[in-house]
Amino acid sequence: MQNKSEFGGDFAKFINGLAGTVAGMSREAGESARERTREWIAGLDFVSREEFDAVKEMASKAREESEALKARLDALEAAMANKGAGPAA
Structure with a gap:
């Protein structure tokens, strides 16, 4: 019984870590896209x-x-x- 509980806890930690990583990657991708858009617009003759x-x-x-x-x-x-x-x- 103890092993199932440890597995469940470890799995929950893994999922929480994965969710945090995905959220961080999403944030970085958004920031990168915004920066590339700013650079592209700055290169135009507006x-x-x-x-x-x-x-x-x-x-x-x-x-x-x-x-x-x-x-x-x-x-x-x-x-x-x-x-x-x-x-x-």
């Missing part, structure tokens, strides 16, 4: 949100300046056309 917003703001300002310059050029061309048409008429 921009940060701050960089994206800065470029977006610069493009908006450039568009506004371009529109202002176009309006000014249109006004100058209209003034030149009126000035040129005035004396000839």
